[in-house]
Amino acid sequence: PRGSYLAFYRMDQSMVTPTPILDFQPHQAVAKPVYYPMAGTPSHHVTVGIYHAATGRTIYLQTGEPQEKYLTNLSWSPDEKTLYIAEVNRAQNECQVKAYDVATGRYLRTLFTEKHERYVEPQHPLVFLPRNDDQFVWLSRRDGWNHLYLYDTSGRLIRQLTKGEWEVTNFAGFNPKGTELFFESTEASPLERHFYRISIKGGKTTDLTPESGMHRTMLSPDASSILDIFQSPTVPRRTTVAQIGRKPEVLLEAKNPDVGYAMPEIRVGTITAADGKTPLYYKLTMPLHFDPAKKYPVIIYVYGGPHAQLVTKTWHSSVGGWDIYMAQKGYAVLTVDSRGSANRGAAFEDIIHRQVGKAEMADQMCGVDFLKSQSWVDADRIGVHGWSYGGFLTTNLMLTHNDVFKVGVAGGPVIDWNRYEIMYGERYFDTPEENPDGYDAANLSKRAGDLKGRLMLIHGAVDPVVVWQHSLIFLEACVKARTYPDYYVYPSHEHNVIGPDRVHLYETITRYFTDHL
Incomplete structure (x- = not known):
C-alpha cells in the first residue's frame, strides 16, 4: 500500500x-x-x-x-x-x-x-475498512450466492453484509469513515447491474442507479459521487456523473448508430429449463423484413459455460453485429443462457460439475423446442455455432442431436477434457482418475461416427488455451469413422482470431451457413 x-x-x-x-x-x-x-x-x-x-x-x-x-x-x-x-x-x-x-x-x-x-x-482479495486495520470485507458464495461478509483479522466473522438470491458482481469501495460500502449487483434482475449502498452495521440496500439496464460505475475517492456508464436495450450509451442523492449530469451520450439502417427486431424472453422449473433468458434476432407467413432458417449461437452471460439489458439486449448481419441475410439467431452460465448463483452454475455438457445441452434443446413451436421456423434448417466452450457444445450438439442440427461451426472446440488444462478442467470435472465416466461421456472424438450434418471446425494453430491437438484428434477420429467434417485453420492465431483477420473469420463462418443451411 x-x-x-x-x-x-x-x-x-x-x-x-x-x-x-x-x-x-x-x-x-x-x-x-x-x-x-x-x-x-x-x-x-x-x-x-x-x-x-x-x-x-x-x-x-x-x-x-x-x-x-x-x-x-x-x-x-x-x-x-x-x-x-x-x-x-x-x-x-x-x-x-x-x-x-x-x-x-x-x-x-x-x-x-x-x-x-x-x-x-x-x-476477490480482502478489502480492509478505512480507519480500521483490523476489519475487512470478503466476497464469498458460501450461501450459494456471491455476497459480502465482514471479518476481523483474527478470522472472526462479524456479520454477513448482503443477502438474497442475487449476486454481488463488483465491490466498489467505502465512504471515508468506513461506515458504508458500495457495490454492483444483480438484485434488480439477473439481466441488469445496479449500484447500491449499504451500512456496514447492516440494513437494506439502497439502489443509487434505479433506471432499468446495465450500470457500469465508478465511485469517487471521497465517495460523494458516482460516474455511471449506462446502457439499456434502447440506450446505446450514456455517461453521467452525480453526487449521491442528486440528479445526474450527462457528460457523454452516444447517438443511435442505427439511424438510417434497416434493423431487425430483437425479442427477449424466458423459456423453462430441462429441469422443468428454472427460467432461462433468451434473445432472438428476427430476420429482417420478417414475414410470419414465410419459413426461415435459424442459427443457435451458444457458449453455455461458466464466466459468461450472453443475454443482458445492454444495447440491443447484447445482440452482436454478426447476429444482425445474419438477420439481414434472412436468418434468425437465438441465444439461450443455459444452466452452467454466469451470474445466477452457485446451483445454477455448478450443475455442470462432473457432467460437463449434459445440463447445458438439455437446456439448448429446450431452445430448439421453443423454435419448433414457432410457425415461421423451418425445423429442417437449424444450425449451431459457438467458440471454445461453445465450440465443445456445438460439436456435441451436432453429434448427439444429429437429426436436429443441419449445420454447425465450432471454433476452438474442447474435444477431450482429459487434454484440457488442470485449473479449469479439474474445477468442473475433478480428475480423470476420480471421474472416468464423466470424462468418457464428454470425449467427442469417441463419437465421431455420429456426425451426419455439415460441421466445420476452426482452430488457431498456435492456440495455447485449447491446444490444436483437440480438433486434430477429432479429425483423426472422423477419418477412422468415415465421417466428413470440414476444417479451417488460422495459422498465426491463438485461441481467438483477433485484429483485421476477424473479418475473414466471420466471412468464413457466414459463407459456410450460406452454402449449407
Missing part, C-alpha cells in the same frame, strides 16, 4: 510436460513449446516472493506442502506487515485464507476455511 514492498508470483514449470507449438514463419519452422498441465497430470509449482525496496532483498513465503495448490487473491494489510492469501487446494473444494509475515515469509495463522462439495472459486 505504501510502496515499500512488491509481491510477485514465481512459477516452476519443470515438472510439466511441454506441449509443442509450431512457429511456421521462419524459413525453417521453429518449435515453441508451452508448459500446459493437462487434467490429472503434474501441475506447476508456484511460490510468492516479496521484494523489499529499501534493502533490495527478496524473501519467499513459506507456503509449504503440498506444492500443487493455487495461491490466489493476494491482499496486503494496511500497515504492510502481513500478506494474506486465499489458498485453494488442487481439488478446488477448499479455500483457506492464511496470513504470512512480510518480513520473514513465515506462516502466521489461518483465518478461516471455506469448503464446498463441488468447488470453491475465490475471485
